[in-house]
Amino acid sequence: MTAERDGAPDRPDGSDRPAPVLAELYQELILEHYKRPRNKGELEDADVEMHLMNTSCGDEVRLQLRLEGGVIRDARHMGNGCSISQASVSMMSDLLKGKTIPESIELAQRFTDMMHGDPVAAREKRMGALRALAGVSQYPVRVKCALLGWDALLQALKKIGGEEEEEHGTGGSEGRDR
Amino acid sequence: MDAQLTRWRAETPAAAAGLVHLNNAGAALMPAPVLEAIEDHLRLESRAGGYEAAEQVAPLIADAYEDVGRLIGAGGRNVAVVENATAAFALALSAFDFAPGDAILTTRNDYISNQLMYLSLARRQGVDVVRAEEALEGGVDAQSVREILRRRPVKLVAVTWVPTNSGLVQPVTEVGDECEAAGVAYLVDACQAVGQIPIDVSRLRCDFLSATARKFLRGPRGIGFLYVSDRALADGRAPLYVDMRGAGWVAADDYRLAGDATRFENWEFAYALLLGLGEAARYALAVGVEEAGRRALELAAYTRERLGALDGMRVLDRGARLCAIVTAQVGALDAREVVAELRGWGINTSATTRDVALLDMDAKGASSAVRISPHYYNTRQEIDIAVGALRGLV
Numbered sequence: 001m002t003a004e005r006d007g008a009p010d011r012p013d014g015s016d017r018p019a020p021v022l023a024e025l026y027q028e029l030i031l032e033h034y035k036r037p038r039n040k041g042e043l044e045d046a047d048v049e050m051h052l053m054n055t056s057c058g059d060e061v062r063l064q065l066r067l068e069g070g071v072i073r074d075a076r077h078m079g080n081g082c083s084i085s086q087a088s089v090s091m092m093s094d095l096l097k098g099k100t101i102p103e104s105i106e107l108a109q110r111f112t113d114m115m116h117g118d119p120v121a122a123r124e125k126r127m128g129a130l131r132a133l134a135g136v137s138q139y140p141v142r143v144k145c146a147l148l149g150w151d152a153l154l155q156a157l158k159k160i161g162g163e164e165e166e167e168h169g170t171g172g173s174e175g176r177d178r
Numbered sequence: 179m180d181a182q183l184t185r186w187r188a189e190t191p192a193a194a195a196g197l198v199h200l201n202n203a204g205a206a207l208m209p210a211p212v213l214e215a216i217e218d219h220l221r222l223e224s225r226a227g228g229y230e231a232a233e234q235v236a237p238l239i240a241d242a243y244e245d246v247g248r249l250i251g252a253g254g255r256n257v258a259v260v261e262n263a264t265a266a267f268a269l270a271l272s273a274f275d276f277a278p279g280d281a282i283l284t285t286r287n288d289y290i291s292n293q294l295m296y297l298s299l300a301r302r303q304g305v306d307v308v309r310a311e312e313a314l315e316g317g318v319d320a321q322s323v324r325e326i327l328r329r330r331p332v333k334l335v336a337v338t339w340v341p342t343n344s345g346l347v348q349p350v351t352e353v354g355d356e357c358e359a360a361g362v363a364y365l366v367d368a369c370q371a372v373g374q375i376p377i378d379v380s381r382l383r384c385d386f387l388s389a390t391a392r393k394f395l396r397g398p399r400g401i402g403f404l405y406v407s408d409r410a411l412a413d414g415r416a417p418l419y420v421d422m423r424g425a426g427w428v429a430a431d432d433y434r435l436a437g438d439a440t441r442f443e444n445w446e447f448a449y450a451l452l453l454g455l456g457e458a459a460r461y462a463l464a465v466g467v468e469e470a471g472r473r474a475l476e477l478a479a480y481t482r483e484r485l486g487a488l489d490g491m492r493v494l495d496r497g498a499r500l501c502a503i504v505t506a507q508v509g510a511l512d513a514r515e516v517v518a519e520l521r522g523w524g525i526n527t528s529a530t531t532r533d534v535a536l537l538d539m540d541a542k543g544a545s546s547a548v549r550i551s552p553h554y555y556n557t558r559q560e561i562d563i564a565v566g567a568l569r570g571l572v
Contacts, residue, residue, distance in 0.1 A: 023233040023234070023236040024236065026236055026237055027236040027237055027239070027240045030237045030240060030241075031240055031244070031254070034244065055464075056211070056464060057211075057460050057461070057463070057464045058460075058463050058464035058466075082241050082244065082245055082248075082460060083237070083240065083241040083244045083245075083254075084237065084238070084241050087237075132237060133237060135234045135235045135236065135237055135238065136235075136237060136238060138218065138219075138222050138234060138235055138238075139215065139218050139219075139235070139238060139453075140214075140218070141211050141214050141215060141218070141457070142215075142238060
């Protein structure tokens with residue numbers, strides 16, 4: 001059951017609409033991440049940190065990443081806000097570990113696509129638990145809650161890319177290793 | 179005008195368009211995101227079907243409960259969503275099995291519908307309705323509550339935090355301390371408090387708290403909520419008439435209550451309004467209830483000062499602590515006529531009459547009063563406009 005929840009099961013008919021039971025599972029999954037967030041806390045040896053606040057609703061996320069050889073080895077977050085913003089960043093922090101920077105950017109892009117109503121993105125296995133958030137796309141006013149942590153991720157990765165460019169004079173965003 | 183106020187007013191289209199809305203104790207103007215949340219869901223219901231729409235947005239529905247919980251320092255599991263504060267209050271009362279001679283300890287300033295419920299319980303169940311003494315400056319005297327609790331057994335203490343007919347703020351935290359010490363259940367009506375006074379249910383030590391969306395919280399009409407404490411849930415408190423939402427029918431002659439506050443809910447309610455309520459809670463959290471209350475209070479104090487300087491105007495608010503509700507007797511005029519006159523000029527206020535607050539209005543010797551209730555998105559200029567209009571009427 002736990003594995004199924006964490007993996008956010010597919011609907012048998014392949015539709016992006018959650019079936020009633022699935023809707024309950026999704027709801028539980030989000031509340032589970034909200035009440036018991038994964039990877040919450042400080043990273044002492046973070047390579048990059050990004051703090052973002054949604055001024056219109058007060059939601060707040062501070063994301064820290066540790067990378068080795070261009071791969072995200074650890075991701076931690078702090079902050080507060082609604083269950084959507086906090087569950088989203090919690091799920092994200094789980095998925096990021098072991099991903100390269102390009103893979104992380106691609107995941108962020110697919111999640112953004114899902115939040116903008118892309119039904120294909122909402123069915124992709126690699127989205128894992130994030131698929132529970134697909135229903136949020138119905139409400140433009142709440143999409144920014146779900147995207148807050150991802151915006152922090154993209155800005156953090158951009159920061160790394162910028163620093164790297166300064167250090168090595170390359171245009172790429174990979175290969176940072178401290 | 180500072181940047182925050184400019185933004186709040188821009189997100190309140192009617193205020194930005196020039197409506198002087200000083201009836202936030204009646205129903206505040208909804209900010210745009212609240213309206214948007216409601217409209218979005220109604221549109222989704224029309225596209226997908228009502229039940230199907232609710233399934234699609236289950237996470238946002240759950241989030242609305244959590245956001246309302248955050249607003250009062252509770253978890254989502256402690257929140258039951260109901261039609262309004264009075265319905266919430268009645269559900270909480272129905273969780274007690276009153277027998278003849280049981281006492282409800284309340285105040286002289288409790289809201290009319292609550293007073294009527296106590297009297298109905300007295301008439302039908304033989305309950306004793308005991309009203310604690312007033313403090314000299316107005317509002318219930320917590321010392322009197324303590325003495326009554328020492329003197330006689332009491333089944334429930336019920337207090338309206340802010341009565342609808344005046345700017346009084348009752349000392350609900352102090353009363354909560356007395357209830358805790360005496361081990362008596364405590365029900366707080368926070369209908370006029372939520373959105374203008376920060377609420378932390380753990381500080382209030384209450385078992386139940388009822389509230390509405392439409393007033394200082396700036397949510398939609400037709401929805402409210404009931405906070406149910408973990409203690410009340412563990413004690414098995416439940417409404418007299420349990421709905422299929424609140425319990426499972428587990429055997430021919432048995433049912434099992436929901437583990438959380440949904441045991442107080444009905445299966446059917448307006449999901450669009452629920453999402454509007456959640457958005458209103460989030461909006462209030464972003465503004466900051468403390469900041470909202472500070473601004474509203476400052477405007478109310480300014481209103482009292484300006485009204486007090488007018489000949490023929492009598493400000494009626496009494497109490498050691500006042501809120502953003504200002505009531506005043508306008509000469510010998512019927513307040514309802516005054517309100518109608520002001521509305522013709524694009525100024526929204528409301529009237530309170532003796533019959534909705536018998537004890538308080540008689541003590542003040544007033545038959546009616548105009549009620550002016552600013553909120554944080556109002557301005558001093560709007561108060562000046564309203565006072566100018568009233569000056570012409572007195």
